[in-house]
Amino acid sequence: MKFIQSIFLLLFLCGFNSAFAQEKSENFSVDFETFNLENGLKVILHQDKSDPVVAVALTAHVGSAREKEGRTGFAHLFEHLLFLESENLGKGGLDKLSARIGGSGANGSTSRDRTNYFQTVPNDALEKMIWAEADKLGFFINTVTEPVLAKEKQVVKNEKRQGVDNRPYGHTFYVVDKNLYPEDHPYNWQVIGSLEDLQNATLQDVKDFYNRWYVPNNVILTISGDFDKDQAKEWVHKYFDEIERGPEVEELKKQLVTLSESKRLYHEDNFAKLPELTLTWPSVYSYHEDSFALEILSNYLSEGKNAPLYKKLVEEKKLTGSVNMFNYTSELAGQLMLQVRAYDGKDLDSVKMAIEESFQDFEKNGIPEKDLKRIKAGLETDFYNSISSVLGKGFQLAQYEIFAKDPNFINKEIDKLLAVSKEDVLRVFNKYIKDKNFIATSFVPKAQIELALENSEKAEVVEEKIVEGAEEDFDVSTEVSYEQTPSSFDRSMEPPYQGKPELIIPEIWDSRMPSGMQIIGITNTEVPVVQFSLEMKGGQLLESPAKAGVSNMLANMMTKGTAKKTPAELEEAIELLGASIYVNSSEEKITISGNTLAKNFKETIDLVQEILLEPRWDEKEFELIKQQTLSRLQEEKGDPNAIAQNEFKKLIYGEKSILSFNELGTPETVENLSIGDLKNYYEENLSPLAATFMAVGAVSKDEAVNSIKAISANWAPKNVSFPEVPEFQLPEKSGVYFYDVPGAKQSVLAFGAPALSAKNEEFYPAEVMNYRLGGGGFASRLTQELREGKGYTYGIRSRFADQSYVGPFMISSGVRSNITYEAAELVRDILMEYPQTFNQEDLDVTKSYMIKSNARRFETLGAKLNMLREISDFGYDYDYIKQRESLVENMSVLDVQDLAKKYIDPEKMFYLIVGDAETQMGKLEDLGFGTPVLLNEQSEN
Structure with a gap:
């Protein structure tokens, strides 16, 4: 995957308005059109005129399942290569193009069964994208050279280290799949492959893979958004027609698996601080008739207060703070997985026994009709929430074409889920879980093997050794000549823009309630959903060091019942509405947020009122939350990324500031907190005078104001004293x-180092300045030099924290251990040179991106809500986006250079590294910033 991300089930419905919100799902249908080119390329078009953007996705029906043992990781490696260059786009390929045209960033992902490449762009750039995608498919492979391959191997290996080798429980799926699937099964190995296989890949291997699978008759092109169909078809024919059809692709047969016996395996995890048990049963492939009931079964057994596993393991036995169960399906087979990360020191045999007791209870009682109804209501809301992105709409159509052999399955899946009966749920439990063999993996902390399941065998896990100078050298700057692939026209000429997208800022309405609470919102009836957020200033800023973590604990408590409802009753009331309500605490606020069907908005806000004004203060739930928080703190001790975040805050804010504390608190402060502390914080610090309610979606101003009246009338205003945050x-x-x-x-x-507040008039200019340094993804120097030039990292970025007080400028990355010094030195040098070397070309690219990308800014409800949040938090004008366009237009090279000198000084910065001190710390003295300071002793780990 180019950048790690997850893509949820994304479906499209057309013709929404408020009246439609009261109808059932069968009244909605998808509007799409398909056609095939003579070379076999399948094209799916979907029009959505709601925003001036268009998404283009190329999906190849090839993933790790098409690989062979000893040559694993090729499909994923190839995903990376396809972004780098093509004959007519030149070096930088889609990434350079994306920066110029204001795109979302060229990205991709690889699964067991397919690889996709996708991007959302302003609709004036559609022809450019079709031209670029065709260049990847038909005019690419000649540009892959030995140095290019050597560099990208290092990038992918860094991705594996980051996502698997250097994090707690990272090897779980490797152990499960190796033992669940036979050696000759294409799911026996991981999508990302092994470090050894990646290193052994040859240039000829890569070319053979491309020529076999990246052919028009194995690819789907989807175009979704605001475009002219006839014009799009003309461009598709122009750029794709002459790409030759490839060899016929034989469809793989379904390969469901069975286990002749259960297997128990354990692994001592270098990073894990808590024991984790994973149980896996063979399951079914995607869209199998049983897959829908299995999804509901997994949901019922594990999620929420009514879940049998939650009741038994969390509430009764107090073995864990949560349970996770899901049905992981793919094209050929699937696996049903249950994961429990137990509390510190808990024996996993007791976890397994509690799971068995839960299953026995379920077998006796089945799923109550009421629970089936609430789960379906949640699935229906997920269906509506998933459709606000044109990229997702096109992407999902391709998924259905490949895996269901029918893009029109987009009109059927939600009905399949809603048709599941309670008998179906019990039937699939009996068929796939009861008395069935399974794979059990126990991942335990170092030297705690006694916590693993009895009779477990040691799992085979390949651990990489840190060896200095182990990676091969390469020089990707070397010019290589190659023979151009012939074409009937000059493809080196980039197509022009077609028209100009008009930036239309959504109309914002607002009101002020008698209590002093502000209401602000945007009405949008594209889908019958409302997203909302009630944000109360305070959060961690109003804590004392002795009570660190109290606002986080309070936020967790607020959804655990009300004066009128038990925790289970409150959860059920929310879910029966098909709604979600969350309460979170951050440095500056406590937020009650959620989403709901428009028809249930008033009832949902009534529940928000109960949560806010009628807390339950349940002692049992308080003790449970305390244990969960302590467990999370213990877990973070083994996560290098969490360690970096927590230690960086201490350096930036100093130990006297509450902001230097982990937002969860410390083990000592959490242990000492009482429910009275939470009540005191609640009574003293939550006030409508410091609160804003925001709503976006299918709700009018009057509906929103009327829904909030009861909260305003019953919430007594009081002045809250906010501490003055020092200028760090x-x-x-x-x-x-x-x-x-x-x-x-x-x-x-x-x-990084302290920089400036988001309220500072130079904050946005500083963000503009940072685009070419490290804020612009593949358009940034940090990425180009550390990832693309050296292969040191999978990803690196720099950013300014947007806070109402002085926040930090921060550079973050994970680099392979044996070049820690070299990476730090290169970052330092880039920072030193940036003010002097930023030039007119850099400014032109920055301006083009910053202005053109605004066409995508308001596409989703979440994006609209975030705009309201920035207006509320930082006092921006309602038209601040247009104001920023003018600001960017008028910025000069000298302006950017001055900002870089002012806010990015490598001689006055904290350089924090979390890694292996024995092999890496000593060399860092050569950075010229003195002897490195060791922040912890090895005995702590």
Whole structure:
């Protein structure tokens, strides 16, 4: 995957308005059109005129299932290669194009069965995207050279270290799949492959893979958004017609698996601080008739207060804070998985026994009709929530074409889920779980093997050793000549823009309630859904160091029942509405947010009123939340990324500031908190005078105001005293700080210093300045030099934290351990040179991106809600987006250089590294910032 991300089930419905919100799903249908080129390319078109954007996705029916043992990871490696260059786009390929045209960033993902490439762009750039996608499919492979392949191997290996080798429980799926699937089954190996196989890949291997699978008759092109169909078809024919059809692709047969016996395996995890049990049963392939009932079964057994597993393991036995169960399906087979991360020191045999007791209870009682109804209501809301992105609409159509052999399945899946009966749920339990063999994996902390299941065998896990100078050298700057693939026209000429997208800022309405609470919103009837957020200033800022973590605990408590409803009753009331309500605490606020069907908005807000004004203060739930919080704190001790985040805050804010504390608190403060502390915080700090209610979606101003009246009338206003946050100062000189995680496969870098507040008039100009440094993804120098030039990292970024007080400028990355010094040195040098070397070309690309990308800014309800949030938090004008366009237009090279000198000084910065001190810390003295300071002792780990 180019960048790690998850894509949910995304469906499209057309013709929504408020009246439709009261109808059942069968009244909705998808509007799409398909056609095939003579070379076999399938094209799916879907029009959505709601925003001036269009998404283009190329989906190849090839994933790791098409690989062979010893040559694993090819499909994923190839996904990376396809972005780098093509004959007519040149070096940088889609990434450079994306920056110029204001795209969302060219991205892709690889699964067991398919690889896709996708991007959303302003609709004036559609022809450019069709031209670029055709260039990847037909005019690419000649540009892959030995240095290019060598570099990208390092990038992918860094991705594996980051996502698997250097994080707690990262090897779980490797162990499960190796033992669930036979050696000759294409799901026996991981999508990302092994480090050894990646290193052994040859240039000829890569070319053979491309020529076999990246052919028009194995690819689907989807175009979704605001475009002219006839014009799009003309461009598709122009750019794709002459790409030759490839060899016929034989469809793989379904390969469901069975287990002749159960297997129990254990692994001592270098990073895990808590024991975790994973149970896996063979399941079914995607869209199998039983898959829908299995999804509901997984949901019922594990999610929420009414779930049998939650009741038994969390509430009764107090073995864990949560249970996770899901049905992981793919094209050929599937696996039903149950994961429990137990509390510190808990024996996993007791977890397994509690699971068996839960299953026995379920077998006796089945699923109550009321629970089936609430789960279906949630699935229906998920259906509506999933359709606000044109990218998702097109992407999902391709998924259905490949895996269901019918893109029109988009009109059928939700009905399949809603048709599941309680008899179906019990039937699939008996068929796939009861008395069936399974794979059990026990991942336990180092030296705690006694916590693993009895009679478990040691799992085979390949651990990489840190070896200095182990990676091969390469030079990707070397010019290589190659023979151009012939074409009937000059493809080197980039197509022009077609028209100009008009930036239309959504109309914002607002009101002020008698209590002092502000209401602000945007009405949008594209889908019958409302997203809302009630945001109350305070959060961590109103804590004292002795009570650190109290606002987080309070936020967790607020959804655990009301004066009128038990925790289970409240959860059920929310879910029966097909709604979600969350309460979260952050540095500056406590937020009650959620989403609901428009028809249930008033009833949902009535529940928000109960949650806010009638807390239950349930002692049992308080003790449970305390244990869950302590467990999370213990878990973070083994996560290098969490360690980096927590240690960086201490350096930026200083130990006297409450902001330097983990938002969860510390083990000592959490242990000492009482329910009285939560009540005191609640009574003293939550006030409508410091609250804003925001709503976007299918709701009018009057409906929103009327729904909030009862909250306003019953919430007594009181003045809240907010502490003055000091102007955090830059360090007098740079220093290097090291946190030791013995055996770490990567070093996590967190470099930065205090910078400025989001309320500062220079905040947005500073963000503009940072685009070419590290904020612009593949358009940034940090990415181009550390990832694309050296292969040191999978990803690196820099950003300014948007807070109402002075927040930090921060550079973050994970780099392979054996080049920690070299990576830090390169970052330092880039920072030193940036003010002097930023030029007119950099400014032109920055301006083009910053202005053109605004066409995508308001596409989803979440994006609209975030705009309202920035207006509320920082006092921006309602038309601040247009104001920023003018600001960007008028910025000069000198302006950017001055901002870089002012806010990015590598000589006054904290350089924090979390990694293996024994092999990496000593060399960092050569950075020139003094002897590195060790922040912890090895005995702590």
